[in-house]
Amino acid sequence: MSRKHVPFLLTALTAFLLYGCQTELSPEQLTADHLSTTPAESQEPASTPIPTLLPISIASPEPQPLLQEPITILYAGDAMFDWSVKEAIAMHGPDFPFVHVKEEVEKSDFAFINLESAVTLENDKDNNQIYNFKSNPESLIGLKNAAFDMVSVANNHSMDFLQKGFLDTLDNLDKAGLLYVGGGLNAKEAYSAKSIILKGKKVKFLAFSRFIPTGDWFAGTNKPGIAQAYDRKPVLDAIAHEREDADYVLTYIHWGVEMKNQPEKWQRDFARQMIDAGADAIVGSHVHVLQGFEFYKGKPIAYSIGNFLFPDYVSGPKADTGLLYLTLNGDRIDMSFHPYYIEKNQIVPKGDAYVKKQQTYLETISYGVTLDGPKVLMQEEMASLQASTK
Numbered sequence: 001m002s003r004k005h006v007p008f009l010l011t012a013l014t015a016f017l018l019y020g021c022q023t024e025l026s027p028e029q030l031t032a033d034h035l036s037t038t039p040a041e042s043q044e045p046a047s048t049p050i051p052t053l054l055p056i057s058i059a060s061p062e063p064q065p066l067l068q069e070p071i072t073i074l075y076a077g078d079a080m081f082d083w084s085v086k087e088a089i090a091m092h093g094p095d096f097p098f099v100h101v102k103e104e105v106e107k108s109d110f111a112f113i114n115l116e117s118a119v120t121l122e123n124d125k126d127n128n129q130i131y132n133f134k135s136n137p138e139s140l141i142g143l144k145n146a147a148f149d150m151v152s153v154a155n156n157h158s159m160d161f162l163q164k165g166f167l168d169t170l171d172n173l174d175k176a177g178l179l180y181v182g183g184g185l186n187a188k189e190a191y192s193a194k195s196i197i198l199k200g201k202k203v204k205f206l207a208f209s210r211f212i213p214t215g216d217w218f219a220g221t222n223k224p225g226i227a228q229a230y231d232r233k234p235v236l237d238a239i240a241h242e243r244e245d246a247d248y249v250l251t252y253i254h255w256g257v258e259m260k261n262q263p264e265k266w267q268r269d270f271a272r273q274m275i276d277a278g279a280d281a282i283v284g285s286h287v288h289v290l291q292g293f294e295f296y297k298g299k300p301i302a303y304s305i306g307n308f309l310f311p312d313y314v315s316g317p318k319a320d321t322g323l324l325y326l327t328l329n330g331d332r333i334d335m336s337f338h339p340y341y342i343e344k345n346q347i348v349p350k351g352d353a354y355v356k357k358q359q360t361y362l363e364t365i366s367y368g369v370t371l372d373g374p375k376v377l378m379q380e381e382m383a384s385l386q387a388s389t390k
Helices: 003-020 084-092 102-106 138-145 162-176 232-243 265-277 352-364 379-388
Strands: 071-079 110-115 150-152 179-181 194-198 201-209 248-254 281-285 293-296 299-302 307-309 320-329 332-343 346-348 369-372 375-378
Touching (some): 071 248, 110 248, 162 179, 179 194, 232 265, 265 281, 299 332, 332 352, 369 379, 375 379
Parallel strands (some): 071 110, 110 150, 150 179
Antiparallel strands (some): 320 332, 332 375, 369 375
16 A cells, blocks of 8 residues: 555544544443543533544554665776787777677676776886886777776786876876776875765775785885785775775785686685675786686685786687676675687677686686576585575
């Protein structure tokens, strides 16, 4: 029954009680409390007493708990915009790399990617690096048009063109309307989360790097740089601090041993420490290949989601990529992964056979999980689902 009918019912009930019920009360029901006067107060003949109406309670419907609308966060891996990618953008425009994934990205409530290049016209480079990557500001238009919202600058290429190139990168991200995390003008900014309100919930994003060519890149008290994760304490402190007023804390980390398809023991330990400190999910990249998945205390861990956009020299495992989805739904956080492939400077779908092959492979290199199509499930959860369908 809608709320607008309640006043009408109350009026009808009151009229019924006043005029339809008062003569039904027996003398025994009329106590002294029901009489309007006493003989001492009036010498007039007593009139027919009018009974006092007893309160009528109309039970209200039990309030139903408000169901949270699920929030979908999309993560993509390392995007490198130099070499053949830069040439392709110059020839075909900034949207070219993303034409096959844009529609998928747009379905998410918020999309995050690792920016594996400086965005600058600076030429003075860091000679500690074997390779120095940079792209033109135009490349950021493609990311924005493809519906990405935020980038991580916590990686081993953001400062390839030193502090000047890094500051140019931050400035160009601002101009493009892209948020960034994992670096800043000082350590306080680098280790601070970006807070986004999504469907009424405060979601916080953090980013750190455990692979950096030199300590000169570390953000300092009054020094621009990135949030390093060699020392775990500032990482864990930052997570615990952001946890205090957040509904969700999502943590990206650049880490691992290149070309290895499974994490090191220290990574699994560190992931657990971050979750114990208050992180709701851990997403990693850097190693140029995909690694597996795990859950700890019900929180998802994706150890490496691989390259996402890389020049046309990549092939095989280095070209395997995909889109990782985290679905935030109350206390539950679901994880799913949709495989794609890097080919000729674009991210492209490869068909059902490829997808099935990748899902089977990822299950074999994961820990205690089963892949049910794109869904990454804890094995006990999958067993329960199977038992319920028998």
